[in-house]
Amino acid sequence: MKLLRNLARRKVRTGLTILGITIGIWALVVFGSMANKINSLVAGGSTYYQGKLSVSAKGGMMGVGGPMALAVGDQIAHLPGVDVVVPGVTMTLSDGASVASMGPPPMIVTAGAGRDRGRETFLTRYATGRAISAADAGANVTVLGSDLARQYKKHVGDMMTLRGQPFTVVGILEPTLTAPDTDAVVPLAAAQKLYLSTLPPLVAAKLNPYDIATGFTVYPAAGTSPETVASEIQQAIPDVSPMTGQDFDKQIGSATAMLNSILVGIALISLLVGGLSVINTMAMSIAERTREIGIKRAIGASRLRIVREVVAESALIGALGGTIGLVLGAAIVYLANEAGRGSGTILFELTSGTAVTAVVFATVLGAIAGLVPALHAARLDPVSALRYE
Numbered sequence: 001m002k003l004l005r006n007l008a009r010r011k012v013r014t015g016l017t018i019l020g021i022t023i024g025i026w027a028l029v030v031f032g033s034m035a036n037k038i039n040s041l042v043a044g045g046s047t048y049y050q051g052k053l054s055v056s057a058k059g060g061m062m063g064v065g066g067p068m069a070l071a072v073g074d075q076i077a078h079l080p081g082v083d084v085v086v087p088g089v090t091m092t093l094s095d096g097a098s099v100a101s102m103g104p105p106p107m108i109v110t111a112g113a114g115r116d117r118g119r120e121t122f123l124t125r126y127a128t129g130r131a132i133s134a135a136d137a138g139a140n141v142t143v144l145g146s147d148l149a150r151q152y153k154k155h156v157g158d159m160m161t162l163r164g165q166p167f168t169v170v171g172i173l174e175p176t177l178t179a180p181d182t183d184a185v186v187p188l189a190a191a192q193k194l195y196l197s198t199l200p201p202l203v204a205a206k207l208n209p210y211d212i213a214t215g216f217t218v219y220p221a222a223g224t225s226p227e228t229v230a231s232e233i234q235q236a237i238p239d240v241s242p243m244t245g246q247d248f249d250k251q252i253g254s255a256t257a258m259l260n261s262i263l264v265g266i267a268l269i270s271l272l273v274g275g276l277s278v279i280n281t282m283a284m285s286i287a288e289r290t291r292e293i294g295i296k297r298a299i300g301a302s303r304l305r306i307v308r309e310v311v312a313e314s315a316l317i318g319a320l321g322g323t324i325g326l327v328l329g330a331a332i333v334y335l336a337n338e339a340g341r342g343s344g345t346i347l348f349e350l351t352s353g354t355a356v357t358a359v360v361f362a363t364v365l366g367a368i369a370g371l372v373p374a375l376h377a378a379r380l381d382p383v384s385a386l387r388y389e
Contacts, residue, residue, distance in 0.1 A: 013281055020277040021321025025358050029329025031263040033348035038256045040349055044178025045252060048122045049245035053226040055216040058239050064090045067212040072237065076216060079232045081224035086115045087213035089191035091198060093184060106148055106182040108162055110191045119219040124180055129156040129171030136187050143171040147181040147346065163194045177349060278314050278369035310374035311367050318366020322359040
């Protein structure tokens with residue numbers, strides 16, 4: 001209570017100082033939550049590529065690119081160190097798919113339906129319904145990601161139009177906070193026909209819809225690294241682009257790391273300004289309380305006690321600003337996510353770690369900012385302080 005009374009002596013000045021910390025923490029929470037979302041997507045991609053690699057046509061990546069004949073997959077399957085090759089077709093949900101979210105746009109992807117022979121380690125769980133099975137090979141059925149199902153208000157048994165064709169929803173995935181949340185999973189044959197309809201008529205007329213893929217997922221044999229297999233593929237088939245987990249981390253991870261640094265850097269600059277305002281506030285407070293400090297020193301208060309009191313006041317300013325900033329930042333994150341949830345645009349992910357770090361950082365920053373004025377107060381000569389006007 002004593003600390004609060006001291007801060008309340010100059011309500012406007014203290015309030016403005018707390019506001020400075022609040023703005024900095026608000027920025028840290030919002031931009032940190034945005035960075036968390038980016039990191040979740042990158043982590044999901046890293047997990048997906050663990051122990052395997054993706055092969056696309058030259059110039060493509062992550063299974064998205066120009067059409068390739070299924071015979072290319074047969075070539076890959078006969079290379080040394082290759083265990084299983086699974087053809088796939090990946091395309092955007094529509095030509096005008098939005099890229100407003102932090103992840104890729106909504107995509108149509110294919111289900112392995114047992115083709116991976118149990119090698120797939122990136123497993124998804126179903127909120128309702130079931131997975132696509134081998135029995136669905138000739139059917140127009142789909143499994144929707146959680147965000148996609150919410151965006152289109154679909155449930156198991158409903159019809160979902162994918163690139164002009166009706167599909168029956170047989171399952172809805174649980175949220176993963178990564179790319180599958182915006183995926184529509186369909187059997188390979190259905191995806192092949194949909195993909196053929198996206199190609200120019202002159203190109204499509206020359207292709208057999210059941211003999212094309214946009215990529216292949218390759219599982220190395222036991223004891224063989226994905227990088228070794230990627231090297232074999234590049235030497236044997238120069239017209240394709242293999243991507244391993246290491247390649248994904250280099251190409252995507254490095255770019256997102258730079259973006260994260262920029263986002264957090266902006267927030268830290270805001271906090272630095274708030275810290276300087278704490279120094280200014282505490283310095284002015286000490287100047288106004290010079291006689292009071294002199295009396296405390298005269299009646300026996302130690303220098304350590306003076307330092308402790310001043311630092312405690314500045315730490316309290318930081319804690320108050322941090323708490324208010326966290327509440328405001330969390331409110332912005334929640335409202336923004338709820339506003340975009342209907343369209344599948346989830347930009348933020350506020351974690352408990354980010355929340356705790358924000359408040360602790362603000363408190364520590366306040367304490368450090370008050371340390372210089374505190375040391376100055378502790379060095380005041382009692383006699384000179386008592387004479388101060």
